[in-house]
């Protein structure tokens with residue numbers, strides 16, 4: 001391939017991704033402006049709170065408890081190489097609250113919520129339900145998207161908080177049952193070691209990841225192509241985009257909270 | 261009055277509408293016929309602003325539809341989509357009463373439900389259907405629920421995209437009569453897309469035939485049989501031979 005053509009391709013790809021970021025940003029701004037302006041749809045908001053928050057609890061709890069347990073085992077094994085087994089409670093707490101809690105909950109939400117939002121909205125698009133909404137004087141962004149983004153903004157921090165606690169509990173169970181830690185001392189160490197900043201960063205990440213997860217589901221759903229294939233592509237694209245953006249946002253937020 | 265003026269619309273290389281011009285007088289019933297895939301559904305969506313034309317204008321009562329208050333504009337319309345387009349997360353009566361349950365036309369739920377059941381009756385559906393979900397209905401029933409939803413708020417202008425496709429002949433007759441009634445009694449302006457020539461004769465004041473992206477023939481339904489237009493003749497008599505190619 002000659003260099004000019006290569007450069008041209010690179011240029012096209014760059015412009016393409018910039019345009020995508022631009023469209024997503026406009027989409028996000030429109031979603032937020034609709035969250036703030038009436039009319040509001042309480043029934044839609046309640047359904048979204050239920051679906052995104054309450055019904056995600058089992059998967060979040062299971063993810064967190066296994067991760068917390070495995071983390072305790074690894075830290076014990078690693079720490080014992082230089083006589084530092086005793087740091088298990090502190091490192092489990094920090095690891096869960098600062099990183100693993102928000103990231104794993106975010107990724108589970110991308111898998112569970114982003115995919116279902118994208119598939120639902122894409123199907124509505126493909127079957128003309130979105131067109132029907134418009135002709136019934138209802139703004140699709142206000143009716144479909146604003147409630148989901150709002151619910152994710154509220155519920156995902158809550159899920160992350162639950163995940164943090166359950167993850168720490170998983171580490172505690174393994175620590176006390178298998179690794180011979182004293183129960184009261186384990187809890188005391190955990191509580192003493194965690195700072196306000198850890199908790200705030202955890203919940204803030206949850207809010208950011210929730211918004212990303214809901215927005216990507218909605219965006220790819222609304223942009224869906226025609227037919228079953230369109231719905232499939234929209235779902236796949238939404239989960240990929242949500243997962244990558246969540247991990248990237250995590251890196252940025254960790255930088256903001258812990259290296260400044 | 262609705263006027264489509266020199267509308268062009270392409271999807272990629274697919275040049276669907278190529279200068280479509282059509283006028284529908286207030287309070288009359290226009291039927292658009294034409295082969296499948298000629299752009300009839302696209303034309304209705306362009307009037308509603310669901311699809312943007314590449315060029316051309318839509319005038320409603322002499323005003324450009326692209327300008328002005330979009331909510332007020334849409335509040336005048338009802339539309340039956342070709343696939344029904346029912347909201348599958350809502351029950352049948354909540355679909356029919358959608359407009360009456362929210363927004364500027366909002367009414368108490370019991371009243372909205374009563375209106376929905378009355379509209380369902382008009383399209384030949386029993387009250388028992390009201391609490392079912394769209395996925396529990398047959399295709400023809402879904403179509404009729406879509407029709408009930410389109411007429412629920414008694415709009416001035418109603419579009420019916422293939423209202424009788426998938427219905428048995430008796431039910432088709434019921435729907436044809438209903439559409440006729442809506443135009444005559446409520447004074448609504450209607451545009452109907454259909455392939456069913458019985459429907460055309462039952463519903464239409466005027467007929468327009470869309471072919472190759474333009475209106476090939478338009479006139480009163482009474483002149484349809486003696487138009488002398490080879491395209492229209494081939495279409496209304498369902499002949500395989502003629503100027504319209506069978507492979508498109």
Ligand SMILES: Nc1ncnc2c1ncn2[C@@H]1O[C@H](COP(=O)(O)OP(=O)(O)O)[C@@H](O)[C@H]1O
Nearest residue numbers: 271274276294295296297298299300301302303
């Ligand atoms: N949203 C769309 N994107 C791409 N092509 C479309 C879209 N809507 C319709 N078309 C194409 O436009 C043509 C006309 O479609 P349509 O208006 O549905 O036909 P019909 O006259 O049967 O109602 C078809 O070739 C169809 O594939």
Ligand SMILES: [Mg+2]
Nearest residue numbers: 300301342421
């Ligand atoms: Mg059609």
